[in-house]
Each structure stands twice: as structure tokens, then as C-alpha cells.
Amino acid sequence: MADRPSAPAALDRKDGEGAATQANLQRLTISLGVALGAELDQLVKERQYRSRSEAVRDLIGEGLERWRTEMTGSALCVANLSYVVDRRMRALSQKIAELQHAHHDLVASSTVVRLDHFHSLESVILKGPTGAVRAFADRLRAERGVRFGALNLLLVTPGDDHDRPDDHSHDGHRHLSPTL
Structure with missing residues (x-):
């Protein structure tokens, strides 16, 4: 990047x-x-x-x-994709589940809130390259029966820097700090 x-x-x-x-302000x-x-x-x-x-x-x-x-399509990000699903749409839940499993490298977690007898609000936490996250979100939002899709992206910088004085192992995980 x-x-x-x-x-x-x-x-x-x-x-x-x-x-x-006052020293670090620019007046506009x-x-x-x-x-x-x-x-x-x-x-x-x-x-x-x-x-x-x-x-x-x-x-x-x-x-x-x-x-x-x-x-910046190649930058890393974490994101929240939220949308409303109409469960009356035949096979939509299965399509969404298959799409999420096909992109398990991007999907960190998901949750569902039942709104009424037919509609659910789903929220999917994603992390990975911005371009791939955006493409996943676009594909999911394009499904018939998915409405009110919104993607909130936050660019992150990977690294192991932190303020902890003790040395410790990261055991395969990495720290993702918001890019300012």
C-alpha cells in the first residue's frame, strides 16, 4: 500500500x-x-x-x-455489512449462507435480528482487502430479497505494536489498528 x-x-x-x-490548527x-x-x-x-x-x-x-x-482497493479493512432479508424469498437464506461460506476468509462473524414474521436484519463483520470486502458486499446486496444494504468500512493497518510492557506471543493473530 x-x-x-x-x-x-x-x-x-x-x-x-x-x-x-492553537499550534496545530489551520483556520478555515x-x-x-x-x-x-x-x-x-x-x-x-x-x-x-x-x-x-x-x-x-x-x-x-x-x-x-x-x-x-x-x-484504495488493496488496503486492509474491517467492515460491517448490514441488510434486511425477506425470508419469503425462496432459497434466499441458503444463497446467503453459501455466499458467506464461500468467502469464509472475509467473514469474521454474523448475527441475525428477527424484525417481524417475514423480515430479519442481518449484520456481517468482515475483514480483509477492501476490494474483496466491497465485492462481497456488492454481490450479497444484489440478491433479490436483500434490502437496505449498507457497508461501513474502516481502513486498518496490521502490526504488532502495542503499549503492553510484557512480551507475549500473538499465536497466529495480528493486531489491526485503525488507519488515521
Whole structure:
């Protein structure tokens, strides 16, 4: 994977690391329509941001992550694919199970929530190359009877770095850190 600059530290508002300071901020001015400004204010209120700037930083960070994901098919990712299944569609459950088994290298886990007598919400946790994960999601969402399919991708960087002072074995697993 080609090296790319990491997101500014100011994007990370949730934990004390990389907190925005005057020294590492770049001031930008934006103009918003009245309706969009009102929606931003509602978002600030609902998510309990301290300021519009914090909300805009998070929104930009989320948008950049989506953009990087779309541009990088070979990068590793973890993802959540969620969709609604209509069990009245003949053989759909079997097709989905076969598709998941055929891609067992990507499927980490799955869960089903029964919504009513005919519909279930399914959530599949995936990990692997972004291109393969996206292709799997596209194939599954294309099945007749699968609706409201949504894929949430997070780019990750493999490695064994951590803050634990004791040396320990990884026994075949690898650490996947979010790519910032």
C-alpha cells in the first residue's frame, strides 16, 4: 500500500491524544446555506459537541476516511455489512449462507435480528482487502430479497505494536489498528 499522509491529529477529539491546540490548527472559513447551517446546529446538539468546529472536524474526517477507502482497493479493512432479508424469498437464506461460506476468509462473524414474521436484519463483520470486502458486499446486496444494504468500512493497518510492557506471543493473530 502506498504511503499517504495521516489525518490531522486535530480530528481525534474523543481521547486526549492529538487534541487540537492553537499550534496545530489551520483556520478555515466556510459558508453554508441557512438550511444546512440549521442541520449542522441540530447535529451539534444531538451529538453533544462543544462547538460547530468539532462537528465539522469529525464530519471531514469521516468523509476523508470514506474517500480513502474508495480509492484504495488493496488496503486492509474491517467492515460491517448490514441488510434486511425477506425470508419469503425462496432459497434466499441458503444463497446467503453459501455466499458467506464461500468467502469464509472475509467473514469474521454474523448475527441475525428477527424484525417481524417475514423480515430479519442481518449484520456481517468482515475483514480483509477492501476490494474483496466491497465485492462481497456488492454481490450479497444484489440478491433479490436483500434490502437496505449498507457497508461501513474502516481502513486498518496490521502490526504488532502495542503499549503492553510484557512480551507475549500473538499465536497466529495480528493486531489491526485503525488507519488515521
